Amino acid sequence: MNNNFSKKYGPYFYILPSMVFLSLIFVFPMIQNLVKSFYRTSFDGGKSVFYGFNNYIFLLTKDFLTRAAAWHNVKLLMLIPMLLVLSIFFSVILSGKIRGAKIYQTFMFAPYIISIVVVGVVFSRMLRFDGIINLMLTKIGLGMLAKDWFGRTQYALYAIIVVILWRELPFGIILFSAGIRNIDESIYEAAKIDGANWLQTVFHITIPQLKGIINFYVIYNIMMVFAWMFTYVFVMTKGGPGNSTTILELQIYNLAFKKYQVGMASALSILLFITIFIFIYFQFRFRTSLLEER
Amino acid sequence: MKLNFRGIPAHIILIIFSVIALFPFYFMTVTAFKTNNEYYENLYAPPEDWTVENFGVLIEKHKFFRGFLNSAIVTIASIGLTIIVSVFASYAYSKMDFKGRKFILSLTVSLSSIPIMIVIIPIFALMSKLKLLDTYAGVSIVYASFMLPFSIFFLTGFFNSIPNELLNAASIDGCSRFQTLFRIIMPLSRPIITALVIVNSLWVWNDLLIAMMFLRLDRMRTIAVSLHLVGGRYALNPVLIQAGAFFVAVPMVIVFLVGQRYFTRGLLAGALKE
Numbered sequence: 146m147n148n149n150f151s152k153k154y155g156p157y158f159y160i161l162p163s164m165v166f167l168s169l170i171f172v173f174p175m176i177q178n179l180v181k182s183f184y185r186t187s188f189d190g191g192k193s194v195f196y197g198f199n200n201y202i203f204l205l206t207k208d209f210l211t212r213a214a215a216w217h218n219v220k221l222l223m224l225i226p227m228l229l230v231l232s233i234f235f236s237v238i239l240s241g242k243i244r245g246a247k248i249y250q251t252f253m254f255a256p257y258i259i260s261i262v263v264v265g266v267v268f269s270r271m272l273r274f275d276g277i278i279n280l281m282l283t284k285i286g287l288g289m290l291a292k293d294w295f296g297r298t299q300y301a302l303y304a305i306i307v308v309i310l311w312r313e314l315p316f317g318i319i320l321f322s323a324g325i326r327n328i329d330e331s332i333y334e335a336a337k338i339d340g341a342n343w344l345q346t347v348f349h350i351t352i353p354q355l356k357g358i359i360n361f362y363v364i365y366n367i368m369m370v371f372a373w374m375f376t377y378v379f380v381m382t383k384g385g386p387g388n389s390t391t392i393l394e395l396q397i398y399n400l401a402f403k404k405y406q407v408g409m410a411s412a413l414s415i416l417l418f419i420t421i422f423i424f425i426y427f428q429f430r431f432r433t434s435l436l437e438e439r
Numbered sequence: 440m441k442l443n444f445r446g447i448p449a450h451i452i453l454i455i456f457s458v459i460a461l462f463p464f465y466f467m468t469v470t471a472f473k474t475n476n477e478y479y480e481n482l483y484a485p486p487e488d489w490t491v492e493n494f495g496v497l498i499e500k501h502k503f504f505r506g507f508l509n510s511a512i513v514t515i516a517s518i519g520l521t522i523i524v525s526v527f528a529s530y531a532y533s534k535m536d537f538k539g540r541k542f543i544l545s546l547t548v549s550l551s552s553i554p555i556m557i558v559i560i561p562i563f564a565l566m567s568k569l570k571l572l573d574t575y576a577g578v579s580i581v582y583a584s585f586m587l588p589f590s591i592f593f594l595t596g597f598f599n600s601i602p603n604e605l606l607n608a609a610s611i612d613g614c615s616r617f618q619t620l621f622r623i624i625m626p627l628s629r630p631i632i633t634a635l636v637i638v639n640s641l642w643v644w645n646d647l648l649i650a651m652m653f654l655r656l657d658r659m660r661t662i663a664v665s666l667h668l669v670g671g672r673y674a675l676n677p678v679l680i681q682a683g684a685f686f687v688a689v690p691m692v693i694v695f696l697v698g699q700r701y702f703t704r705g706l707l708a709g710a711l712k713e
Contacts, residue, residue, distance in 0.1 A: 153537075155535070155616065156531040156535040156536075156537040156540075157531075157537065159527045159528060159530055159531035159535070160527070160528045160531050160532070160543065162524045162527065162528070163524050163525065163527070163528035163547065163587055163591060164543075166524060166580070166583060166584040166587055167547060167550060167584065167587060167588070169562070169565070169580070169584055170550075170553070170558055170562060170581070170584040170585060171550050171553060171558060173561065173562075173565065174557075174558035174559075174560075174561035174562055174565075175558065175561075177561035177564070177565075178557065178558075178560075178561060181561075235453075235456065238449050238452060238453060239453070241449060243449055243450070243453070244450075249453045249456075249457055251696075251699065252457040252460055252461055253456060253457060253460050254695070254699075255460055255461060255464060255692070255695075256460055256463075258641060258691050258692065258694075258695040258702075259645070259687075259688045259691060259692070260644070260645035260646075260647070260663050260666075260687055260688070260691070261645065261647065262645070262647050262663045262666050262667050262670070262684075262687065263467075263645075263666065263684045263687050263688045264463070265667075265670065266666065266667075266669075266670035266680050266681070266683070266684050267463045267466065267467045267681065267684050268463065269670070270466075270470075270677055270680065270681065271463065271466055277466060277482050277483060280482055280483075281483075311459070311460070311463075315460075316706065319703055319706055319707065320706075320707065323703075323707050368552050368554075371554070372552070372553075372554030372555075372556070372557075373554065373555075375555075375556055375648060376646075376647050376648060379647070379648075380647065380667060380670070394554065394556040397556050397557065397560075398556065401560045407560065410560060411560070411561075414556070414557035414558075414560070415557075417554065417556075417557055418554075418557050421552075421554065424552070426549075
């Protein structure tokens with residue numbers, strides 16, 4: 146009897162602690178967000194007022210700051226083709242049984258292990274008007290290109306994109322290197338017998354064989370652009386100059402902690418959640434199928 | 440012989456790219472050991488007189504050693520918690536049969552992609568109500584919760600590869616379900632747990648947002664937050680900032696160099712079958 150009970154309900158005790166933690170970071174906050182998004186909260190901690198859909202209506206139709214932030218997120222999507230092409234390019238070269246591939250790999254992965262805060266303070270200094278990048282440009286005779294990269298509205302976002310590219314590329318290289326290692330050697334042998342040259346094998350064998358990983362990587366990066374960019378922007382420009390580099394995450398942060406409009410911040414959180422829900426769904430499908438295949 | 444793009448051109452491309460990847464590290468390191476005056480006279484070359492004065496200022500004035508300790512405490516506590524909770528959960532998902540198993544597992548795993556920013560404000564309010572703001576316990580719970588979905592995904596995948604016959608044999612020998620976990624599964628999982636610890640500790644050590652919001656007192660600050668406060672684009676003391684960056688980066692560079700094999704394995708878990 147006792148044994149039967151533990152067989153039937155025992156497993157739930159094993160997963161119970163994890164369920165408690167996960168409801169803390171997901172179920173509870175999302176319910177809170179949803180409720181608060183219908184209220185107007187006051188600055189001084191006084192009573193909140195029911196506000197209906199007005200927070201949403203304001204964000205979607207009137208708030209130019211939020212619209213600018215969303216547009217910057219969309220602009221950040223240009224990272225994806227860059228990351229994809231460069232990481233496939235480098236992993237193809239690295240997989241060519243090149244001498245010292247291990248050492249190159251270690252060097253290339255280095256950017257991925259340091260804190261974004263470190264990345265931010267180092268690049269902020271290097272990209273200043275009197276920084277080392279501009280000095281080098283001047284030395285090689287390109288002094289007219291020297292700029293205060295983070296200080297000008299028209300360049301700041303692109304400077305951030307370059308920094309993100311620098312740091313996030315290693316993950317793609319790790320991913321595609323492993324993918325190429327998993328490709329069956331005999332396919333290449335067959336192609337070689339048929340007289341295929343190196344470039345043909347890359348485009349007709351390697352890239353098609355990597356299709357699954359490419360799908361994963363693109364979805365991963367779309368989510369990264371919408372959900373995990375806060376620290377880069379926060380440590381390098383804080384959204385400035387002006388609002389030329391605000392993104393949706395930073396806008397939520399500012400609404401909640403600068404303007405104390407928690408209701409508005411909650412409504413924007415819900416909108417951002419809906420935006421990325423579809424990508425979460427794709428990843429969810431992807432990961433489940435991986436678990437089932439094992 | 441898979442691909443034959445080798446030779447000199449490949450090396451040239453790889454060297455250029457390695458230089459780009461490492462240049463900020465070089466800049467940070469040489470600047471960290473300069474004096475402020477030398478920085479403005481000599482931007483790129485290594486310092487003529489190496490000085491560790493900057494590190495003294497960071498430790499004395501900006502409490503970097505305290506920050507280092509705080510980061511270490513938070514990293515160890517939150518990862519310990521994550522491993523315990525996720526081992527139990529993954530064991531159930533992988534080796535037990537119960538109603539709703541597949542659905543709950545999928546839901547759990549999908550949470551690994553939840554953006555922190557959209558949930559952090561309510562969590563902040565909750566922690567404040569529970570009086571857990573500015574405590575190691577509070578911030579460790581928050582970190583652990585965000586690490587759980589990936590950790591459970593990662594461990595469940597590995598546990599699935601442990602043959603059931605092994606567990607059956609143990610149960611015939613009289614091991615209970617609980618004993619099997621510690622006598623059979625845990626010893627087999629040592630390398631995979633190492634990988635998980637390395638990937639997770641990089642994330643906790645390097646994080647800014649959660650540390651900044653949940654540990655606001657001066658004496659509780661983690662080192663990433665200390666660096667953020669010393670930094671800033673217009674701050675007047677470039678050598679001090681770069682020394683701070685060096686201070687924060689070095690422990691993780693060491694972890695990476697020692698555990699590179701595990702690191703790669705941990706990162707790949709989300710995308711590839713093993």
